[in-house]
Amino acid sequence: MPQPPRVSPAALVCLALLAALPPQLAAADGGDAPLGRAAFANRRAPPAWRELPSARREHFDLGLLIFNTSWVIAGTSNAARIDGLGPLFVGSSCDTCHNNGARGRPAAGPAGTSSSSVMQLAGAGEQIYGAVLNTAAIAGHAPEGQVQVEWLHREGRYADGGSWALREPRYTLRNLIYGPPGAGTVLRPRIGPQVFGTGLLEQVALQALEDIQGRQPRALRGELPPGRFGWQGEALDVEHQTALALAREMGLSSNRIAQDDCSATQIACRAEAQGGAPEVSDEFMRALVTYQQELAVPARVPLPAEREANGGRLFERTGCATCHQPSLPVSIDDTDGRIDAFTDLLLHDLGEGLADRNLAGRPVPSRWRTAPLWGMAHAGQFGDIALLHDGRAASVEEAILWHGGQAEEARSAFLHLPAGDRQTLIAWVESL
Amino acid sequence: MKALARLAILSAAALSTTAFAADACSSFKWNVAHEVHLFTTPPTATTAGTEAGKAPTITTDRLYALTLLPQESVRYAASPSKPMLADGAYGGLLKFRVDKAGPHRVAIDDGFWLDMVHEGKPLQSVDFNGSRECAGPRKIVVYDLPAGAELTLQIAAATRSTGRLTVTPVAAAPAR
Numbered sequence: 244m245p246q247p248p249r250v251s252p253a254a255l256v257c258l259a260l261l262a263a264l265p266p267q268l269a270a271a272d273g274g275d276a277p278l279g280r281a282a283f284a285n286r287r288a289p290p291a292w293r294e295l296p297s298a299r300r301e302h303f304d305l306g307l308l309i310f311n312t313s314w315v316i317a318g319t320s321n322a323a324r325i326d327g328l329g330p331l332f333v334g335s336s337c338d339t340c341h342n343n344g345a346r347g348r349p350a351a352g353p354a355g356t357s358s359s360s361v362m363q364l365a366g367a368g369e370q371i372y373g374a375v376l377n378t379a380a381i382a383g384h385a386p387e388g389q390v391q392v393e394w395l396h397r398e399g400r401y402a403d404g405g406s407w408a409l410r411e412p413r414y415t416l417r418n419l420i421y422g423p424p425g426a427g428t429v430l431r432p433r434i435g436p437q438v439f440g441t442g443l444l445e446q447v448a449l450q451a452l453e454d455i456q457g458r459q460p461r462a463l464r465g466e467l468p469p470g471r472f473g474w475q476g477e478a479l480d481v482e483h484q485t486a487l488a489l490a491r492e493m494g495l496s497s498n499r500i501a502q503d504d505c506s507a508t509q510i511a512c513r514a515e516a517q518g519g520a521p522e523v524s525d526e527f528m529r530a531l532v533t534y535q536q537e538l539a540v541p542a543r544v545p546l547p548a549e550r551e552a553n554g555g556r557l558f559e560r561t562g563c564a565t566c567h568q569p570s571l572p573v574s575i576d577d578t579d580g581r582i583d584a585f586t587d588l589l590l591h592d593l594g595e596g597l598a599d600r601n602l603a604g605r606p607v608p609s610r611w612r613t614a615p616l617w618g619m620a621h622a623g624q625f626g627d628i629a630l631l632h633d634g635r636a637a638s639v640e641e642a643i644l645w646h647g648g649q650a651e652e653a654r655s656a657f658l659h660l661p662a663g664d665r666q667t668l669i670a671w672v673e674s675l
Numbered sequence: 676m677k678a679l680a681r682l683a684i685l686s687a688a689a690l691s692t693t694a695f696a697a698d699a700c701s702s703f704k705w706n707v708a709h710e711v712h713l714f715t716t717p718p719t720a721t722t723a724g725t726e727a728g729k730a731p732t733i734t735t736d737r738l739y740a741l742t743l744l745p746q747e748s749v750r751y752a753a754s755p756s757k758p759m760l761a762d763g764a765y766g767g768l769l770k771f772r773v774d775k776a777g778p779h780r781v782a783i784d785d786g787f788w789l790d791m792v793h794e795g796k797p798l799q800s801v802d803f804n805g806s807r808e809c810a811g812p813r814k815i816v817v818y819d820l821p822a823g824a825e826l827t828l829q830i831a832a833a834t835r836s837t838g839r840l841t842v843t844p845v846a847a848a849p850a851r
Contacts, residue, residue, distance in 0.1 A: 287756060287757050287758065288758055307758055308758050308759055308760045309760065311757055311758055311759045312759045312760040312762075312832070313759075313786065313832060313834050315763060315834050319763050319834075320763055321745075321762060321763040322762040322763025322764075323762075324760070324762050325760060325762050325763070326763075335786070335834070339786075350702070358805050358806070358807055378807060378808075379807060389808060626802070
């Protein structure tokens with residue numbers, strides 16, 4: 244489904260300049276260059292962040308092919324390696340929600356949801372429909388339902404009198420084939436995050452996160468999540484995250500998760516023919532995981548020195564850096580280094596505005612893993628962006644304004660910046 | 676009894692899906708009323724070519740019902756620009772020209788991969804959009820096309836051997 248969006252001439256020039264640099268130099272900032280960044284000369288074939296030995300390179304290359312491939316119905320002729328889609332699913336390829344490995348894209352129309360997004364369900368709804376509302380189905384089955392969005396508008400003013408505006412999504416489930424689940428069902432809209440750099444995030448030691456946690460002021464202190472990936476840190480590692488997505492959103496079993504997202508009551512779903520046992524072979528799973536583990540993060544788009552320095556200072560001064568940590572230590576193959584992922588990988592309460600809601604519309608307590616900001620420049624180069632867990636923020640400014648809860652202080656600091664400083668800070672985040 | 680219950684569920688779903696489809700195509704970021712209309716017209720049956728020299732010629736503003744061929748039998752004018760496995764996939768080639776240079780939308784009823792090839796090289800698409808719910812079209816890719824030149828539209832990684840497709844100048848489909 245995804246096809247390349249438009250690329251501005253300026254962005255092409257930037258990419259061409261960056262492409263001329265070797266991976267490790269593309270984001271160099273002296274002798275302490277962060278690991279993981281590389282220029283993306285061809286974004287449909289994103290590079291590994293380091294030189295790979297040939298066997299691992301083969302897995303990486305195969306992983307890219309599998310990532311992009313649409314899976315097909317069990318029993319499809321000549322497709323034994325990629326059959327078993329569904330019977331219920333959201334997308335037929337990884338690329339559907341992570342186009343070229345990048346962040347999900349915004350919804351196209353006013354009432355539609357992003358084609359890179361899913362609606363997870365918790366509570367009674369999960370018992371009936373499974374963990375994800377599957378909006379597509381193979382022949383002989385019906386989609387579980389559809390998701391519709393209504394946008395409420397919020398407006399406000401900065402301390403200097405400038406105005407801001409936000410769009411708040413309200414989600415409704417339609418055409419539910421088993422009828423409405425209980426009002427206590429929690430709707431958990433989630434947009435596909437970028438997969439760039441996930442292998443490096445996996446390499447950050449738990450001790451490093453505990454150290455950050457210990458340094459954070461009590462009111463802002465994050466919680467250690469159960470895992471490392473997912474918007475709420477629920478997936479333990481890259482393989483677990485991959486297996487979850489394959490099972491829930493594509494209806495594909497693996498040796499890590501053996502069952503599709505069919506609830507106990509979905510008899511026909513559970514009885515549908517399988518494309519193998521498991522449907523995703525160990526070889527394919529290893530390739531998919533290798534691809535993500537080695538996938539580079541797009542190089543930063545450099546700012547003029549003064550703007551760079553000022554932006555970084557504002558990022559610190561407003562308190563953004565307390566959670567969006569500019570540097571995390573990693574140890575890879577016994578070599579110590581650092582990454583500039585701009586996350587603490589900890590869970591934080593960001594307030595009711597961002598919290599998931601139940602079907603009755605009431606917010607439920609929600610904690611979010613600090614979203615890595617690396618790759619922001621790449622996201623902005625290819626059209627519209629969709630930030631935060633459900634893609635509601637169409638700009639960095641909107642994303643900042645949505646922060647509340649433990650980030651309320653940082654939001655307030657942003658609201659009190661003069662317009663020029665706000666623009667400098669936004670431009671700096673956009674360059675990451 | 677279980678089979679009847681399942682049939683009832685599917686029937687209900689089909690009815691509600693039909694009702695939903697009426698506004699499903701409004702989730703495109705452009706006004707796609709022109710394409711939606713074309714997708715309701717009687718299609719012209721066409722078998723895609725296995726190589727550029729044998730590709731059938733199509734015209735703009737007409738719905739085509741395509742028969743695609745096993746991808747391993749297709750010799751593309753340029754390699755598909757998205758790396759993908761081709762297991763069990765279908766594909767094919769179509770030729771056409773446009774009288775007037777400018778943006779054109781290629782609309783298709785599934786998420787098959789499209790490349791527009793001019794002088795042996797894929798053209799960079801200008802934009803794309805899709806709708807999971809809209810039955811026709813489901814995916815639209817915009818290309819800025821040169822006037823008079825022979826263009827090859829390549830279809831790859833199709834998960835079935837049929838598809839419906841239109842090519843329309845953007846002027847015929849006003850922005851939302």
